[in-house]
Amino acid sequence: MISKTLTLLRKELIDASRDKRSVLAGLYYAIGTPLIMCGLFMVLINQLSSPDDLPIKITNADTAPDLVRYLGQKGINNDTGEQAEKIQLIISDDYAKQMAQGKSAEVIIVADNSEEQLQKSIRRLQLALQNYSMEMGSLRLLARGIDPRVLRPLQVELHDQATQDSKGGMIMGIAIFTMLYSVFISGMNLAIDTSAGERERNSLGLLLSHPVTTGQLVLSKLLAVTAFAMLGLVLILAISHFAYPMVPWPELGFSITITPSFMATVLVIGLPVAMLAASLQLFVSFMAKTFKEAQSYLTMVMFIPLALAMSASYNIAPDVLKWLPVSGQQGALMEVIKGKALPLQELLISSGATLAITLLLALALTRMLRSEKVVFGL
Amino acid sequence: MTQRYSRWIGLLFGLGLCHALPLPAHAAEQSSKSSSCYAEGLSDQLKCGSVEVAENPKKPNGRKIHIHYVVIPAIKNLAPEEAILGIAGGPGQSAIESAASFERMLSKARQHRDILLIDQRGTGQSNKLACAGEDLTDIIKLNDDAYDSAKETRECKAKLDADVTQYGSEQALGDFEVVRKHLGYQKLHLYGVSYGTRMAQLYMRDYPQVLKTVTLDGVVPMSQSVLAIGGAIARAQELVLEDCEKDPSCQQTYPKLRTEFENVQQSLSEYPVMEKVHHPVSGKTALLTLTRNKFLGSLRLALYSPAVRSLLPFAIHQAYRKNYQPILGLLAMQDGSMDLAMGMHAAVVCGEDWPRLTPALREEAAQSVMGQMMLKAMDESCPIWGIPAVSKAFGAPISSDIPTLLLSGEKDPATPPKWAEMAMQKMTNARHLVSPYATHNVVAQSCGGDLIAKLVETDDVKAIDGECLKKDVRRSFYLNASTVEPLPEEK
């Protein structure tokens, strides 16, 4: 019995590995996705970060030399040129007069706040000006014999629960999502080819005419697709391992590293998902008559895991998602990469549900292959 | 006099107040055994913990104390075997309570390495040897000239549950090593500020093999007694007067500042001021007693921060005109701004500095008012504390080839640039950079953090370009209670 399953499996794998379409579909996704993501983030981070030395154009600089020097100490320098023109600071003509009278002196920042490249620099300038204002305010009070602490009725402290790892939470969520989703992408073509394709080529009838049980047939196809799905996962992990560290994450205040132990965790946790993906895809494809039809069905069906994983990664989802297949694993992996403990209970239940659905689908498939309608498309 | 000492004189070697208006952070919050915690002013989750050590290293089975530490995790840890150890000043400041300041100063270097902060024994959470403090009302009211410092010292000593003789620098150094090993760091980069530079130099002397680089900010050479800073204070005061004279606006506004300063001192030493004021915090009516010592003490504190320093000509001028509000404001800054552990402070200063005062040093110290105050205070309190003196070898300059960066601020009222030169006599791989505008604690007031990051990355002091220290970041003097900018000439 087992030897026949192995024979079937071996053939499926040989056949699939020679199928450029199946292999490339997995490869493109596994190689391409991390690279594209990293590329995008590199560009984005460059856009978002403010240069160490920020040139701005200050009008009326000679009215407020102390302020200009203060900004200079913060790396914000009065300069000319195209780059400096983008952020202008206009010091009002009556700056010194207002200051001398203990009033507020007006300074105006002129910049396009919708330009993402500038946003961080604008905020930096605003913050520097606020600090200067606060410092002068404190000293004005001091000069009048008042403790500046009276200006701070509230001492607001933020205790950020984020760890170094969890700060990249959303990005990590997307990264994990791409990894987990690779099991759905990588095996998809093979699943279609080995089911709808098999029938389209008329080999299904021949196969069933041989002394093999439908159980063996389903099992071998399931394993073959799972193997491909896992291969895609291994690949995307390997590529991610090398690609993610190349992005200058620290600019955003966190780091992302795909450690070997995390990779191993993903593989273990991803296995049931891969099996679910395989059974779901085989199930749907066997219902379609042709390769094309299967493709269009699957594209629709794949929205379900997509939605589950996505919503889990964005943290917008209700708690129930923790216990569901795909989203449960996604959630668990996000906890792990945030350096928190693996939520064992949730993971066990969602993995159990995943395996249960897989089993149900496999049984349904076995039944389906006994049906004349399905085999001959009658 | 202990309290007084802590307010005006003991505040010798702090992380400056500098950038920290409103006032600097204190009192870190920490749950002692848990592995994550927060520090005031810092939203990041920190790793914290403690190690148990013998209070007296020679009696390993004796009384135990806990040395607490926090690790500010690297943004992206490229060197998990290394950490940057930040050592606070005082002596008596808590490094953990200053976590936010250390993080700001070392944020560039933190990109790739953890920052390790240890509450030195006797400070912060590591069995703090604190004396009861006074509230601001008392600080304003009391006349220090009529103060029994011996009694205060005795009272404080009686309350402390510790063998105070065990809280010197060398005992504390052993704790640092225990923590380092406990956390598994193979190598350290040191950043010591003020008194912390003494700890760093002892580290270089005793455990050079675990150090990759050292940065000394506001250097106290081993050969120098911290009590010898009367001259440094006088020098910094003089620089304020000089800077004002060189500055056209200041000169024009306060043309007779030097004379006025002399006059105020003269008058206060003869007739201390006593008047009703509004309490700087509560606004209630309070009594202000202003002696010369209190006056000079409040000015001295202001010298630590470039921003507050810029208020001094105005404050002196107003005092001359009998308006003591600005001085009242400066006095208020002493409340809670520096929570020194006075028992630990005494353990260090009375063991390591007071006994090393030679007659020559005493004579030199006596030349400045602040020096005299300090001598008097120590002479009264140190015999009561009874800390054994360190050996003579303690004062030997450090011989080392560890890449060492020494930073000094030209306007420093505590550790003048020439002290750094003394410290580096026998350092073969050291560089001394002076910021022309900084006061005490250069890194907080300049691009020093960038230089440390560079040193930590390259292990090479020669690779450091100190040009950025020369950038003009001077602060203008206040011309009245509201402005630093002169009015444009009327046409």
Added chain:
Amino acid sequence: MINVSNISKKIGKVQALDDLSFSAEDGMITGLLGPNGAGKTTCLRTIFGLLKPDSGNAEIDGIDVAKHPVAAKAKLGLFPDPFGLYERLTPREYIQYFAKLSGMNSSDAKQATAAVLSKLRMDDIADRRCKGFSQGQRMKTALAQAIVHQPTNIILDEPTRGLDVMSTRVLRDLLLDLKHQGHCVLFSSHVMQEVAALCDRVIVMANGKVAAIGSPQELCQRTGQDSLEEAFIQLIGTDEGIAA
């Protein structure tokens, strides 16, 4: 030996098989002759257990297909129409694969594959992938697959369709060869000539029923016609769907 007894099968609304009974003996070539739509393929699929009869049963060497499908199928070889090749496999892999599925162990399957490849003179194409094969090469591959495990019973569904003369000859020789070895050969066809030339017995089917059974000669005699073709038309009552 294949025995079909009283099989009826409805597909949709069509009565595809209607109380069909016949048998195919060992050492004989039995032809299943009938016009398109007569139910030949349905009949063969039922023998393979791919379709379940509404009533009646099929036995292979005495084993009921419906009750013991795996054991029964092990005694069958199928030459399907269409062939159902895996284009990314070579004939050797393809044949060996099905040999193993039919129950041979690895080394036996390997030997048997080599033997059948040389028997069908396929050594030159044995290790090329099937993609791009000519119809003749495809036919040989499918045929080799059907006989590699030496089944007692070999069923061929429209084997000569689309074959050129040379291929048809190869097929014919092989079938005769199998017959001499004592195998039971059953094939369906709507081509008169090959049935006449090859078959020992002919089962004429129309509308899911057996119209007549007998050797070609017997059929001719029974209808009083000279050629099988004429006899066939008379037997099924129409010439629709018959190729000469």
